Each structure stands twice: as C-alpha cells, then as structure tokens.
Amino acid sequence: MDNPKDKLDELIEVARKLGRIGVCWDCGIYGFVRFGEEDTELGRCPECGRPFFDEKEEWRMEEEFAHSLGFKDWDQLVEASVQCVSEGDIGWFISCLPDGRWAAWDDAELAPDRVEFFSTREEAVKSQRDGFEASGLPEECWLL
Numbered sequence: 001m002d003n004p005k006d007k008l009d010e011l012i013e014v015a016r017k018l019g020r021i022g023v024c025w026d027c028g029i030y031g032f033v034r035f036g037e038e039d040t041e042l043g044r045c046p047e048c049g050r051p052f053f054d055e056k057e058e059w060r061m062e063e064e065f066a067h068s069l070g071f072k073d074w075d076q077l078v079e080a081s082v083q084c085v086s087e088g089d090i091g092w093f094i095s096c097l098p099d100g101r102w103a104a105w106d107d108a109e110l111a112p113d114r115v116e117f118f119s120t121r122e123e124a125v126k127s128q129r130d131g132f133e134a135s136g137l138p139e140e141c142w143l144l
Helices: 004-018 055-068 074-079 121-135
Strands: 019-023 030-034 081-087 090-096 102-106 116-118
Touching: 055 074, 074 081, 081 102, 081 121, 090 121, 102 121, 116 121
Parallel strands: none
Antiparallel strands: 019 030, 081 090, 090 102, 102 116
16 A cells, blocks of 8 residues: 555645645645746635745745754754744744854844844844834734
C-alpha cells in the first residue's frame, strides 16, 4: 500500500503544475490559486484572514533573513525572538543573536538593512518602544 505522505506530496506537485500553492504565515494553512489570478495576493486564509503568499518565495526570504542575522534557519530565529508590537499583520520583534548582540526588527520587510543592533536586551526594547511611541499606535498594540 502507498504511503499517505507520498500521495500527499504527489497531489501537491500536481497542484503546483496546475496553479500556485500559497501559505499563511500565521496558521501554516495552504491554499491553491489557479494561474491568471492576482499574482501579488493568492487569496486569504480562511482561519485568520491574512493573505496567502507564494510558499517558495516567502520561505526563501525568511531563510535568507535568518542567515543574515547568524541563524541556521527561520525557525531558530523565531525561537530567539520576542514580539514587542502587533500592528495589524505586521509584528515588531527583538531577537537575541547567536553572537550575543540583540536585534530590533519588524516583518513588514525582511531586509538586513532594516535591522538595528544593540549590546543589550534593554537597549533593543527601548528602541522598539521609542518607535512605538512615535508611531501613534494605541497602547494595546504594545505586547511587552
């Protein structure tokens, strides 16, 4: 009898040939979109309402960003991070880096040049707090 995981992998490969597979960053739910539909957004997650993104492209961006900060992969970066602010579908984070420094960043655009580096956690939190206060966001968006 065939392995169910192998069958699922086959179905996913067929779906990729027929259209596009997207993934929700929050829920991990996959969606399918036919070619010709809007390229910038692949529909919305039925669970949380966030847009689906092209699985391979988002994974590559996450992995490259994590590597630029000295992590083995995205999961390792997430484990070393704490969310400070929730601004709609954008999160602001601080992370303890493998070299002992701290980083302040957000996931609006995963780019190494958008990261600020600090010697201590307190400095990283203060930087995010200062940015938060300057943004005018309501206090309930601050998570620390």
